[in-house]
Amino acid sequence: MQYGERKLKFYWHAREADGHEARIHVYPNGLVEVETPQDTTLAEAKEVLLKRARWVSRHLDDIEARRASVLERQYVSGETLFYLGRRYMLKVIPSSAEENVKMLRGQIRVTTRDNSPAAIKRRLARWYRYRGGEIFARRLLAVSQRLPWVDEPPVWSIxxxxxxxxxxxxxxRIILNPDLVKAPIRCIDYVILHELCHLREHNHSSRFYRLLKRAMPEWQEAKMTLDGMSESYLND
Ligand SMILES: [Zn+2]
Structure with a gap:
């Protein structure tokens, strides 16, 4: 399952003076898409885009700013971390003796001898992986039980x-990304379900989507949540 296709973020739609309709989409990954009637020439499409150049560039600036703020994680106390779709505050506790990661009162507390960003990043990655292992095993079992074509929980790894x-x-063989544990349970279930549907249909055919929909009628909603949060979940 790719997360390349992200949730539609900005949307502009209007009827042009000549009666043509045009739509401009600015996606969170910075992709700009112009949708025009079939008989539109490339020059006309460019004109539609140029007329809205300010609108488009303002949204591209927003995307850039958000991306920069996500990427500049310092791994210091006060930063936001995600776990099962909820926000937690990172608290770094320097210690000469102990080393651990604990969740307490809305915080993820990293007690560490080495409080360099790289060390904290590594420690958190291990913690997410460990938590992911537990959560994914439980959800794989629960989701598998709902599917008649899965007799026993599949072989899987992180x-x-x-x-x-x-x-x-x-x-x-199913592989799950440890960062998925940052997403809400229903999103985790959706990804697991998506992969389990591939045990029956090794493609994204209409048969595959029928299977998916029967097992999880609200799958699109879960996918949208996941796509919308991709940047927050993946860049730390
Ligand atoms: Zn797939």
Whole structure:
């Protein structure tokens, strides 16, 4: 399952003076899409875009600013961390003896001898992976039980991936991204379900989507939540 297709963020729609309708989409990944009637020439499409250049560039600036703020994580107390879709505040506690990560009263507390950003980042990555292992195992079992074509929980593993939340090999081996544990349970269930549907249909055909919909009628909503939060979940 790719997370490349992100939730539509900005949307502009109007009837042009000549009666033509045009739409401009600015996606959170910075992609700008112009939708015009079929008989529109490229020059006309460019004109539609140029007329709204200010609107488009303002949204692209917003995207850039948000991306920069997400990327500049310092791994210091007060920063936001996500776990199962909820926000937690990072608290770094220097210690000469202890090393651990604990959740307490809305905080994720990292007690550490080395409080350099790199060390905290590594420690949190291990913690997410460990938590992911527990949560994913439980959800795999729960989701599998609802599916008549899954007789026993599939073979699975956790692996950090650059562009995927999950994958399913032709042999039926499922891989889940540890960052998925930052998302709400229903999103985790959706990714697991998506991969389990690939055990029956190894493609994204209409049969695949029928299977998905029968098992989780609200799957699109879960996907939208996941796509909308991709940047927050993935860049730390
Ligand atoms: Zn898929």
């Amino acid at each position: 692996r950090a991936m650059q562009t995927q939340w999950g994958s399913c090999s032709p042999a039926g």
